[in-house]
Amino acid sequence: MTKKFKMQDLDCANCAAKMEMLIKKIPGVEDASMNFMMQKLTLTAPDDRFEEIVREAQKVCTKVDDGCLILR
Amino acid sequence: MTKKQKKTLVRILITGAVFAVLFVLEHAGAFASLPPLLTVWFYLAPYLLISYDVILKAVKNISHGTVFDENLLMLVATVAAFAVGEFSEALAVMLFYQVGELFQSYAVGKSRRSITDMLDIVPEYANIEADGQLTQVDPDEVAVGTEIVVLPGERIPLDGVVTDGSSFLDTKALTGEPVPRSVNAGDEIVSGCVNGAGTLRVRTTKAFENSTVTRILELVENAGNRKAKVENFITRFARVYTPFVTCCALLLAVIPPLFFGGAWTDWLRRACIFLVISCPCALVISVPLGFFGGIGASSRLGVLVKGSNFLEALSQTDTLVFDKTGTLTKGEFRVTAVCPESGSEAELLEFAALGEGFSTHPIAHSIREAYGKPADLSRVADVEEQPGLGIRAKIDGKPALLGSGRLLDAENVAYLENPAAGTVVYLAAEGRFLGSLVISDTAKPGAKEAVALAKRLGVSRTVMLTGDRRRAAEAAARELGVDEVRAELLPAGKVEAVESLLQAETGRGKLAYVGDGINDAPVLARADVGVAMGSMGSDAAIEAADIVILDDDLRKIPATVRIARRTMGIVRANIVLALAVKALVMVLGALGLANMWMAVFADVGVAILAILNSMRTLRLGKTE
Numbered sequence: 001m002t003k004k005f006k007m008q009d010l011d012c013a014n015c016a017a018k019m020e021m022l023i024k025k026i027p028g029v030e031d032a033s034m035n036f037m038m039q040k041l042t043l044t045a046p047d048d049r050f051e052e053i054v055r056e057a058q059k060v061c062t063k064v065d066d067g068c069l070i071l072r
Numbered sequence: 073m074t075k076k077q078k079k080t081l082v083r084i085l086i087t088g089a090v091f092a093v094l095f096v097l098e099h100a101g102a103f104a105s106l107p108p109l110l111t112v113w114f115y116l117a118p119y120l121l122i123s124y125d126v127i128l129k130a131v132k133n134i135s136h137g138t139v140f141d142e143n144l145l146m147l148v149a150t151v152a153a154f155a156v157g158e159f160s161e162a163l164a165v166m167l168f169y170q171v172g173e174l175f176q177s178y179a180v181g182k183s184r185r186s187i188t189d190m191l192d193i194v195p196e197y198a199n200i201e202a203d204g205q206l207t208q209v210d211p212d213e214v215a216v217g218t219e220i221v222v223l224p225g226e227r228i229p230l231d232g233v234v235t236d237g238s239s240f241l242d243t244k245a246l247t248g249e250p251v252p253r254s255v256n257a258g259d260e261i262v263s264g265c266v267n268g269a270g271t272l273r274v275r276t277t278k279a280f281e282n283s284t285v286t287r288i289l290e291l292v293e294n295a296g297n298r299k300a301k302v303e304n305f306i307t308r309f310a311r312v313y314t315p316f317v318t319c320c321a322l323l324l325a326v327i328p329p330l331f332f333g334g335a336w337t338d339w340l341r342r343a344c345i346f347l348v349i350s351c352p353c354a355l356v357i358s359v360p361l362g363f364f365g366g367i368g369a370s371s372r373l374g375v376l377v378k379g380s381n382f383l384e385a386l387s388q389t390d391t392l393v394f395d396k397t398g399t400l401t402k403g404e405f406r407v408t409a410v411c412p413e414s415g416s417e418a419e420l421l422e423f424a425a426l427g428e429g430f431s432t433h434p435i436a437h438s439i440r441e442a443y444g445k446p447a448d449l450s451r452v453a454d455v456e457e458q459p460g461l462g463i464r465a466k467i468d469g470k471p472a473l474l475g476s477g478r479l480l481d482a483e484n485v486a487y488l489e490n491p492a493a494g495t496v497v498y499l500a501a502e503g504r505f506l507g508s509l510v511i512s513d514t515a516k517p518g519a520k521e522a523v524a525l526a527k528r529l530g531v532s533r534t535v536m537l538t539g540d541r542r543r544a545a546e547a548a549a550r551e552l553g554v555d556e557v558r559a560e561l562l563p564a565g566k567v568e569a570v571e572s573l574l575q576a577e578t579g580r581g582k583l584a585y586v587g588d589g590i591n592d593a594p595v596l597a598r599a600d601v602g603v604a605m606g607s608m609g610s611d612a613a614i615e616a617a618d619i620v621i622l623d624d625d626l627r628k629i630p631a632t633v634r635i636a637r638r639t640m641g642i643v644r645a646n647i648v649l650a651l652a653v654k655a656l657v658m659v660l661g662a663l664g665l666a667n668m669w670m671a672v673f674a675d676v677g678v679a680i681l682a683i684l685n686s687m688r689t690l691r692l693g694k695t696e
Contacts, residue, residue: 009076011177013357014142017307033297036357037184037364042297064141066132 002031002044005054007061008069010039015065022060028053041070073178080174087122087167091160094118098160108157115159123150123166140314142351149347152325153668156337156344161668165348172676176357179683183361186690187292187368193245193264193285195229211263211280222272228265231283232274234258239270246288247623248374264288287614288622291376295367296360298379302643306359310352317658321346324662338664345661348671349654358646358682365689366639374622375632382618385601387636390581391573392523392531392629395566395595396538396545398588399605400552400626401513405434407442408514409492412507420507422447424499426467427474430455435495438511462497473500480505493547512544515552522626523553529633532581535573537566537595566595574600586629589613589620603629635692642689646682653678 010016013036020034023043031044045053054070061068073081094114097103103111120127123146130143146169153162197208199221206221211229214220219235222228228241240252243265252268255261261274264285280286299307325343328334363380370377377383397403410417425443428436429452440447455465461482462475473479480487480498487505490496494512498505523534535556538545545559558569574583582600589596589604593616596602604617606624614620621628657674660666 011173012142012353013360014310014351014353017310017356021307021311035293035296036360037180037187037296038293039184040293042294063133063136063138066129066136 001047001050002042003050005041005043006071007034007039007041008071009065009067010034010036011065011068015068018064019057019061019068022064023057026053026056026060029057032057074181077174077178077181080170083122084167084170084174087118087163087170090118091163091167094163095160112154112159115154115163119150119154119163119166122163122170123147126166126169140318142314142353145314145318145347145350149344152340152344152347156341158341158344158668165668165672168672168676172353172679175680176353176683179687180357180361183365183368183687183690187364187371193227194289195227195263195285198229199223199226211283214276214280216276216279218276220274220276222267222274224267224269224271226267228261228263228267228274229283230274230276230280231260231262231278232276233260234272235275236273237271239272240268242266242268243623246284246374248372248628249623249625282611287611288371288376291378291614291620292367292371295377295379296364298381299360300363300380300384302384302640302647303359303363303380306352306355306647310356313352314350317346317350320658320662321350341668342661342664345666345668345671346658348668349657349674351675352650354650354675354679354682355647357679358650358686359643361683362639362643362646362686362689365686366635366692368690369635369639369692370632373628373631373635374625375628376614376620376622377632378618378620382601383636383639385582386584386619386633387640388580388582389584389601389633390531391533391535391577391583392526393535393537393570393573393583393585393599394523394554395585395587395592396536396540396548397513398590399516399586400519400536400554401515401548403513405438405495405511406514407438407509408494408512409490409510410442410507411490411510413488413505415506420499420509423467423472423501423506424474424497424509426452427455427463427465427472427499431457431463433457435497435511439497439509467501470502473498493544513548515548516624516626518625518627520552522629525627525630526633527553529630529637531633533573535569537561537569539563563591566592567598570595570598574598584629586626589617635689638692639689642685646685649685650678650682 016034016036020032023029023032028049029045033042043057058070061070126143126146130147133141133143150162150166153165195211198211198214199206200209200218201221214230234255234257236257238256240254241261242252243249246264262284321343324346325340328339329336363383366383367377394400410421412420421443424439425447428439429447429449451468453466455463457463462479465472473483473485474497477487477489477498480500485500485503485505487498490508490510492510494510497509497511499507534554535558536549536554537558539561540559542559545557549557561569570585577583584601584603585595585599586603586605587596588606589612593612596604596616601619602617603619603621604613605621653674657666657670661671
C-alpha cells in the first residue's frame with residue numbers, strides 16, 4: 001500500500017532528506033519519499049504492517065527534528 | 073506569515089533593537105571600564121530570548137541520540153564565542169541564524185503558495201439536477217455515468233461527454249492555451265477547464281479520483297519525489313559535510329594549542345567560525361526549491377514534468393526524436409497542391425470533386441473537403457472504381473480518368489509526372505491530361521518552428537520515425553527541417569530505432585522522444601526522456617510519459633528545454649556560490665584571517681542569496 005501523509009512543522013530541507021534516508025532503512029519499507037516543498041511523505045509498505053511502520057517513521061522524524069509530526 | 077513565523081519575527085525585532093543599542097554602547101567604550109563578567113549579562117539576556125528554541129531543540133535532539141544537528145552546532149559555536157569573550161559576535165550569530173531560518177521558511181511557503189495558486193484548478197462542487205432543481209454536491213461523490221450540469225463560468229468538475237448544450241471552454245489553466253475551445257453535444261471534455269457562456273449537460277465518464285484535474289495535481293505534487301542527480305549528490309554531500317566540518321573545528325580547537333603552543337582562545341575562535349558554517353542549509357534548500365520552481369514554471373505552460381530528474385535530463389538533451397504521424401503532422405490527409413495543366417485550379421478541383429463524388433476512399437474524402445461545396449453529382453455517370461488505380465467515369469457525358477499514373481498509362485494518356493511527395497492523383501478528360509492533385513499529411517502548425525528552435529538551443533541531432541514510405545517521409549522531414557529519417561518502420565521497429573540512437577549517444581547527452589502517446593508507450597519508456605503530446609485526458613499517455621504536453625503545441629518542447637536549462641543553471645550557480653564562499657571562509661578562518669561576521673555571511677547570507685536565486689525559477693517562462 002502506498003499512502004501520502006501531510007507533515008507538520010517540517011522546517012528544514014536537510015532534516016527532510018535525513019528523515020527520508022532513515023525511513024527507507026526501516027525494515028519493511030518498500031519506498032519512502034519526503035517531499036519538503038509539498039510537506040508530504042509518501043510511504044510504501046506492506047498492508048499488514050503499515051500502521052506499525054508509520055509509527056516507526058514518526059519515531060525517526062522525532063529523532064531528526066523534535067516536533068515534526070506525521071499527520072494522519 | 074504563519075503564527076510561528078510572526079512570533080519569531082517579533083523576537084528578532086526585539087533582539088535586533090537591543091543588539092543595535094549594545095553595539096553602539098560597546099563601540100562608544102561604555103563597557104570598557106566594566107568587568108567582562110558583568111558585561112556578559114547584557115548580552116546573555118537578548119541571547120536567551122533569541123535562542124531559547126534552538127537550545128531546547130538541541131537538548132531534545134541530543135536526548136533522541138542525534139549528534140550532528142544544526143541546533144547543537146549553533147549552540148556550541150555561540151557558547152564558545154561567549155567563552156572567548158566575543159559577546160556581540162555570539163549574539164549576532166544567533167540573531168542572524170534566526171533571520172536566515174525565518175527567511176527560509178517564509179520563502180519556501182511563498183514558493184509553495186505560488187505553485188498551488190497556479191494549480192488552483194480543483195473544482196469544488198458539481199451540479200446535479202433533481203426534480204428540476206440544481207443541487208451542489210462534492211465531485212468526489214458523483215458516480216460515473218451521472219448527468220451533471222455545468223453553468224456558465226463554472227469549472228468542469230469531472231471528465232465526461234457533453235450530452236446537451238454548446239459553449240466555449242477556457243483551457244488556459246490546464247494547457248496554457250489562451251484561445252477558448254468550442255464544444256458541442258457529443259464532445260469529450262476534461263475537468264479543470266472553465267465553462268464559457270453556455271450551459272452544458274455532461275454525462276461523467278470518470279470518477280473524481282481518476283479525473284484529469286486530480287491526476288494533473290498529483291503529478292505536479294509528486295514531481296519532487298523523483299529527485300535529480302544533482303539533488304541526490306547534494307543530499308549525500310550534506311551527509312558528510314557537517315561531520316567533516318565539525319571534526320575540523322574540533323581538531324582546530326585542540327591540536328594547535330596542545331602541540332604547537334597556540335593560544336587557546338585564538339584557536340577556539342577559529343574553530344567557532346567552522347561551526348557557524350557547518351550547516352549545509354543553503355545548498356540543501358536551494359536545490360529542491362529551484363527544481364520546484366522550474367517544474368511549476370513548466371506547468372504554467374501546460375507542460376507537466378513528472379520529476380526533477382526529467383527536468384535535469386531534458387536540459388542535457390542533444391538528440392530529439394519525433395514520431396511523425398500525429399506528432400509532427402496532423403495525421404489528416406489533405407489536398408496540398410493543385411497543379412492544372414491548363415485552366416484554373418478551381419476548375420480542376422471541381423472536376424476532381426465530381427469524379428470522386430461517389431467514392432468512399434479517404435483520398436476522395438479529402439478532395440471533396442478541399443472543394444468545399446457539394447458537387448452536382450447529376451453531371452456524373454457510369455462511375456467505375458478500380459481498386460489501387462483510380463476511377464473511370466463520365467462527367468458531363470465526357471469520359472474522365474482520375475487516379476494513379478498507371479491508370480492513365482493503361483489508357484495511353486500522356487501526362488506530366490508530378491514529383492511531389494505524397495499521393496498524386498492524375499486527372500484526364502477525353503484522353504487529354506488536365507493536371508494533378510497532391511494529397512498528403514499536413515504538418516502541425518509550429519512544428520517547423522519548434523524543430524528550428526530546438527536546433528538553436530543546441531540539439532545537434534533531430535530524427536523522425538515513421539511507418540511511411542521513404543520518399544514521402546524524407547520530403548516531410550525536409551519541409552520540417554528534421555535532419556534524419558527512419559522510414560518504413562513497423563511499430564516494434566520504433567523501439568529498435570530508439571535503442572540504436574541511444575547507443576550512439578556519447579557523454580552526457582540525452583535522448584528525448586516525442587510521440588502522441590497513443591501507441592508508442594514502449595518507446596516513451598525506453599528514451600531518456602519520453603514526451604507525450606496533446607494528451608489532455610489520455611490516461612495511457614500520462615502514465616507512460618515523463619513529460620506531458622497537454623495541448624498540441626510542439627513549440628512548448630524548446631520552451632521547456634529552455635526552462636530546464638535555466639533551472640539547472642540557477643541550481644548549479646547556487647551550489648558553486650555556496651561551496652566557494654564556505655570553502656573560502658573556512659580557509660581564511662583556519663589561517664586566522666576571517667572573523668565571525670564573515671562566517672555569518674557564509675552561512676545565512678549565502679542561504680538567503682541562494683534562496684532568492686532559486687525563487688527566480690518560479691518566474692521562468694513568464695517573460696517569454
